[in-house]
Amino acid sequence: MARRDVSELADRLARDAETVCRHYLSAGRREGRYWLVGDVRNTPGRSMFVRLKDSAKGPAGKWTDAATGEHGDLLDVIRESCGLIDFKDVADEARSFLSMPHPEPEPEESRSRPPRSSAPAGSPEASRRLFAMAQPIERTLVETYLRNRGITALHGTGSLRFHPRCYYRPDEHSPTETWPAMIASVTDLSGHLTGAHRTWLDPRGFTEATLGKAPIDTPRRAMGDLLGHAVRFGVAGEVMAAGEGIETMLSLRCVLPSMPMVAALSAAHLSAILFPDTLRRLYIARDDDPAGDGAMATLIDRAQEAGIEAIVISPRLGDFNEDIRLLGIDALRAASRVQIAAQDVARFMELAA
Incomplete structure (x- = not known):
């Protein structure tokens, strides 16, 4: 220019x-x-x-x-x-x-040379900048979106933020659009931000067809260094739950509110999550599909090799967000109670009882 x-x-x-x-x-x-x-x-x-x-x-x-x-x-x-x-x-x-x-x-x-970019597109640094530009989710479209999906436990969600005009480009040949978005920080075991995940939202609100996501081809995209890392809710100690989607894990967190949880964002990344040194028992929040079964099997093998007890928690429908939306929180609580270790019922489910 x-x-x-x-x-x-x-x-x-x-x-x-x-x-x-x-x-x-x-x-x-x-x-x-x-x-x-x-x-x-x-x-x-x-x-x-x-x-x-x-x-x-x-x-x-x-x-x-x-x-x-x-x-x-x-x-x-x-x-x-x-x-x-x-x-x-x-x-x-x-x-x-x-x-x-x-x-x-x-x-x-x-063409003249463009100004120096402070961060390559899609890099961890670009992810850090995007997350820094977003705002807390309280009283924003993100909070409305999550509550419309049946998620009521929003404590400790500092890994989520709201961007009112997040850029979206369908492909390199298409014009750039702007949509409101939920921005999630992807961090390593030390809490260092390595990537970001964007869920573009529909400003018109929630419908059963879109579940509140923007009406675009790919309303979810991740950027940065993702392998082994995750979106984290709470700090893992001896016990942790891991699954694929943010909404899936936040739904399970509604009935296990004090259990640390991570969302790996995909089945492939779930199978590759890194384990904290303190971890002794891992709950695998399984999605009911072939990719979820494959991730579950790989993660069980890796956990056992590391001396970590692996316990699978399965939804009654496709995933835990479907369960909480369509069956209700009481049904999800009852189904989860019989799938976790007895000592963890009192430890992590007491606040939801």
Whole structure:
């Protein structure tokens, strides 16, 4: 993109800086001639200020984060708040916001080098940035989505966040779309974030056809370093439950609220999860399908080789979320009670009794 075009985009955004801030920095608020927010990734707070009007101190649209020393213009705000990597995507988003036409592609030899990307697309660093830009799930569409799926135990869900405008591209030849999304952090055994999982949500709400997921071809995608790692709920000690889906494990957690659990995100990744050194008993939350059976068999073998007792918990329907939605929490509690060790009923099921 030519330098002139970049400057024109930045100038157009600066002319309506407050509207830009209200859209992309919605966690902040206006105070006088400035928009105050926590940082350029839309974290609540007051350390970053955006100039809304031209003044003797500088032009509108420029911002500075007093806590970190970061500074930039409104194109930087769009890039960081939306989690974009390629500048073309930033420009496309800015034009969409401004209702400007998209330019014709330039010849390869005339394209200037895009700005340095701070994180390769799909990398662990990009995952960390995306998770940092999202917000807690309380009183958001994520909380509504989970409750509509019968999940009421939302304590200790710091691994889940909400992004109001998470980017989705069906394929490399399609335009970028934005949908609200549940963002889940994938971490290793030490709690270091290695990846992220996105579940795009339908802002219109829950239907039995979509179960609240966005009406797109692939409403779930993962990024980063996933093998061996998982989305974690609680800190594993001697006992832990592991399964595939986030909603599956959160459903089981409704009847075993104090048992640490992990969601590996797929059958293949479930079979490869790493075991904490402290683990002595592993509950395998099985999905009732061939892939789930294969993961269960592999995980049982690996656990036994490591000297870990493996116990399979099976749903009555396809998975535990189907059980809690269609059969109810009392039926799920009763079915789970007879499948776990007697000592763990009192230890982990007492809060649900």
